[in-house]
Amino acid sequence: MTIDEQLAYLRKGTVEIIREEDLRAKLEKSARTGTPLRVKLGADPTAPDIHLGHTVVIRKLRAFQELGHTVIFLIGDFTGLIGDPSGKSATRPQLTREEIAANAETYKAQIFKLLDPDQTVIDFNSRWMDTLGSDGFVRLASHVTVKQILERDDFAKRLAENRPLALHEVLYPLVMAYDSVALEADVELGGTDQKFNILMGRNLQREYAQEAQVAVIMPLLEGTDGVQKMSKSLGNYIGINEPPSEMFGKVMSISDELMWRYYELCTDTSLEEIERMRAAAKSGASNPRDLKVELAKRIITDFHSATDARAAEEEFNRVFKRKETPDEIEERTVTAGRWKLPRLLVEVSLAPSMAEARRLIEQGGVRLDGEQRSQVNDEVEVTTDHAPLIQVGKRRFLRVRGQSLE
RNA sequence: GCAGGGGUGGUCGAGUGGUUAAUGGCACCGGGCUGUAAACCCGGCGGGCUAACGCCCUACGUAGGUUCAAAUCCUACCCCCUGCACCA
Numbered sequence: 001m002t003i004d005e006q007l008a009y010l011r012k013g014t015v016e017i018i019r020e021e022d023l024r025a026k027l028e029k030s031a032r033t034g035t036p037l038r039v040k041l042g043a044d045p046t047a048p049d050i051h052l053g054h055t056v057v058i059r060k061l062r063a064f065q066e067l068g069h070t071v072i073f074l075i076g077d078f079t080g081l082i083g084d085p086s087g088k089s090a091t092r093p094q095l096t097r098e099e100i101a102a103n104a105e106t107y108k109a110q111i112f113k114l115l116d117p118d119q120t121v122i123d124f125n126s127r128w129m130d131t132l133g134s135d136g137f138v139r140l141a142s143h144v145t146v147k148q149i150l151e152r153d154d155f156a157k158r159l160a161e162n163r164p165l166a167l168h169e170v171l172y173p174l175v176m177a178y179d180s181v182a183l184e185a186d187v188e189l190g191g192t193d194q195k196f197n198i199l200m201g202r203n204l205q206r207e208y209a210q211e212a213q214v215a216v217i218m219p220l221l222e223g224t225d226g227v228q229k230m231s232k233s234l235g236n237y238i239g240i241n242e243p244p245s246e247m248f249g250k251v252m253s254i255s256d257e258l259m260w261r262y263y264e265l266c267t268d269t270s271l272e273e274i275e276r277m278r279a280a281a282k283s284g285a286s287n288p289r290d291l292k293v294e295l296a297k298r299i300i301t302d303f304h305s306a307t308d309a310r311a312a313e314e315e316f317n318r319v320f321k322r323k324e325t326p327d328e329i330e331e332r333t334v335t336a337g338r339w340k341l342p343r344l345l346v347e348v349s350l351a352p353s354m355a356e357a358r359r360l361i362e363q364g365g366v367r368l369d370g371e372q373r374s375q376v377n378d379e380v381e382v383t384t385d386h387a388p389l390i391q392v393g394k395r396r397f398l399r400v401r402g403q404s405l406e
Numbered sequence: 407g408c409a410g411g412g413g414u415g416g417u418c419g420a421g422u423g424g425u426u427a428a429u430g431g432c433a434c435c436g437g438g439c440u441g442u443a444a445a446c447c448c449g450g451c452g453g454g455c456u457a458a459c460g461c462c463c464u465a466c467g468u469a470g471g472u473u474c475a476a477a478u479c480c481u482a483c484c485c486c487c488u489g490c491a492c493c494a
Contacts, residue, residue, distance in 0.1 A: 253443040
């Protein structure tokens with residue numbers, strides 16, 4: 001690949017590259033000297049559950065690896081002390097060495113589904129922050145002015161709106177920036193929410209007489225709700241460790257409009273192909289449903305396998321298209337005998353309360369052995385040899401077997 | 407400590423003595439439709455009891471009080487937020 005081709009490849013999907021000329025220069029230098037670029041990505045030490053949103057940036061790391069560069073996956077075990085830079089949550093609890101190590105292992109297991117382990121370095125910023133000392137920290141702080149820090153949108157806004165802004169939060173960008181100095185990073189990746197922090201790294205590196213890193217800013221992926229960014233706490237995420245059938249269902253539940261975004265940011269599909277599919281869907285030549293199935297399969301293939309993807313599709317069709325029962329149904333045991341239907345639903349946790357169970361039944365959401373039961377006072381015979389199949393809604397199935405008391 | 411603002415159901419946010427289990431949005435759940443767990447439409451959304459009409463309990467920061475009646479008024483307390491504090 002020529003440098004121009006490499007640039008174009010790396011540019012795909014980015015929101016911004018600051019500055020592209022710098023990246024070009026670094027790529028040229030790397031090619032000339034045969035030294036791979038050091039590409040940094042910071043990670044939160046407390047939340048090692050990776051979801052599709054995180055993979056947007058990880059995919060970009062992989063692009064750098066494909067071009068022969070080194071990825072530094074930095075676990076911010078020190079920065080974690082400072083807490084969520086969005087100011088929503090307080091300081092996080094200090095993790096023990098064991099917990100950090102465990103989280104790092106969890107990270108590895110997940111990121112290596114996308115990244116090449118041989119070209120990846122896992123590091124921790126406590127390695128240099130722990131030995132910095134308070135005097136070192138103060139000296140570090142002398143390189144940045146208050147005004148520079150307050151340029152951050154989020155900070156400025158909170159001050160303007162009289163919302164709290166704790167001092168330690170202001171230090172967050174500083175530590176992150178220093179990580180880039182310590183690592184001598186050539187490139188740092190991050191979502192748009194990290195732009196300020198990454199730029200701070202550029203400034204600080206210059207202060208330390210280093211060449212400034214290039215900022216590669218990726219978009220934030222919307223969650224399954226299509227509105228807010230994907231996050232675990234909002235419950236709109238697709239975790240990469242989720243079982244294939246779960247992933248399939250979640251992908252199928254995104255809106256048709258959002259599907260293009262996922263194609264672009266979560267698969268290797270080229271922009272041209274996406275445009276073609278989009279046009280086909282619009283003209284009616286393709287069924288959006290089929291395109292969404294394809295999307296789901298591509299995503300599942302990345303984190304599981306093509307076989308798993310096919311199985312998940314088959315399962316989905318069976319349950320939702322043909323309205324048959326799933327392949328595997330969990331079985332629960334209850335005391336044998338006659339059960340009032342609502343009581344039974346609560347007993348096996350298909351409903352959280354009697355009131356809720358009644359509602360489900362009255363609304364026609366409950367089936368017993370495939371037959372709708374809308375009578376709240378229905379009774380069900382549960383014996384040791386007959387285990388009725390209970391279905392609540394479209395997707396929750398349970399077989400209930402009786403167990404006689406001794 | 408002082409001054410001001412605020413604490414309501416999963417969440418946001420109305421309500422300032424009485425059809426208020428508490429408007430509305432979001433989230434969530436069920437149904438319909440379909441090409442999908444899309445979109446759209448309809449319904450539900452504290453809990454217990456009842457076949458059902460319905461009855462009862464719990465809930466608006468905490469604890470008391472006033473009243474026939476309080477999320478709404480009074481008292482005390484707790485918590486959160488913003489500002490003030492020095493140089494005088």
